[in-house]
Amino acid sequence: MLELVGIGKRYANGHLALDGVDLALPAGRITVVIGPSGCGKSTLLRLLASLERPTSGRILLDGEELHGPSPRIGVVFQEPRLFPWLDVLHNVAFGLSRRLPWRERRALALDACERVGLGSAVEALPKQLSGGMAQRAALARALVGRPPVLLLDEPFSALDAILRAQLQVELLRLWSEDRPTLLLVTHDLDEAVLLADEVVVLGGRPGRVVSRLEIALPRPRDPRESAFQMLRARLLSALPSANLLAA
Numbered sequence: 661m662l663e664l665v666g667i668g669k670r671y672a673n674g675h676l677a678l679d680g681v682d683l684a685l686p687a688g689r690i691t692v693v694i695g696p697s698g699c700g701k702s703t704l705l706r707l708l709a710s711l712e713r714p715t716s717g718r719i720l721l722d723g724e725e726l727h728g729p730s731p732r733i734g735v736v737f738q739e740p741r742l743f744p745w746l747d748v749l750h751n752v753a754f755g756l757s758r759r760l761p762w763r764e765r766r767a768l769a770l771d772a773c774e775r776v777g778l779g780s781a782v783e784a785l786p787k788q789l790s791g792g793m794a795q796r797a798a799l800a801r802a803l804v805g806r807p808p809v810l811l812l813d814e815p816f817s818a819l820d821a822i823l824r825a826q827l828q829v830e831l832l833r834l835w836s837e838d839r840p841t842l843l844l845v846t847h848d849l850d851e852a853v854l855l856a857d858e859v860v861v862l863g864g865r866p867g868r869v870v871s872r873l874e875i876a877l878p879r880p881r882d883p884r885e886s887a888f889q890m891l892r893a894r895l896l897s898a899l900p901s902a903n904l905l906a907a
């Protein structure tokens with residue numbers, strides 16, 4: 661269980677991005693965070709990944725306060741962030757502790773590449789990869805140590821619709837293998853209803869949790885079904901921007 665307790669974040673320039681955020685991410689579940697641009701979604705994710713420090717509140721992983729980056733938390737960003745001078749295998753192996761002998765790291769990285777469908781591209785350099793392949797490599801790097809927590813910040817938003825749909829299904833398959841606690845930030849309402857056990861809506865300035873919606877549909881989910889569409893409509897009306905659309 662990953663928990664945010666009374667989290668606030670004020671950046672060095674004085675901007676208060678988040679204030680009083682309480683949120684529990686239950687173990688083994690998929691929590692999707694959605695909200696208008698600038699409401700603090702990426703800030704929230706960077707705090708959970710310890711890439712930023714909160715200015716108030718605490719972050720707890722299994723009851724213990726987080727004080728820095730943890731190998732138990734894997735992260736994927738909107739862009740792949742691969743090292744351009746390393747091939748796919750070495751980029752993926754980078755997600756593992758240097759304390760492991762290279763032979764073991766190599767075997768684990770090869771396995772992770774296979775799991776994301778990059779088994780035949782392990783020697784490719786990032787510049788030789790398509791956008792989808794590069795994002796698969798980023799996913800493999802986050803998954804390679806089988807972390808119990810996986811954080812994804814709009815991981816598919818730069819990809820075309822077909823590829824996005826494919827990777828959403830693959831993400832669910834990977835998640836179902838060892839059921840990490842998963843937090844996914846997205847702008848995409850369909851992606852939220854397709855993947856989430858619970859959707860958390862962030863909004864306001866400073867950002868805070870404005871609403872939460874359980875998605876109890878069985879998987880696999882079909883966006884054409886009426887129950888799916890109803891939940892999507894409820895989510896839309898919970899978004900602060902929906903009021904702007906209606907205005």
Ligand SMILES: Nc1ncnc2c1ncn2[C@@H]1O[C@H](COP(=O)(O)OP(=O)(O)OP(=O)(O)O)[C@@H](O)[C@H]1O
Pocket residue numbers: 671672673675676677695696697698699700701702703704
């Ligand atoms: N390093 C920083 N210094 C100062 N302000 C920042 C910094 N990073 C983000 N902000 C501000 O904090 C607010 C929240 O930013 P954040 O990137 O978390 O939003 P977001 O919800 O992820 O937006 P988007 O949907 O566009 O990705 C924004 O107003 C942003 O300008």
Ligand SMILES: [Mg+2]
Pocket residue numbers: 701702703
């Ligand atoms: Mg963002």
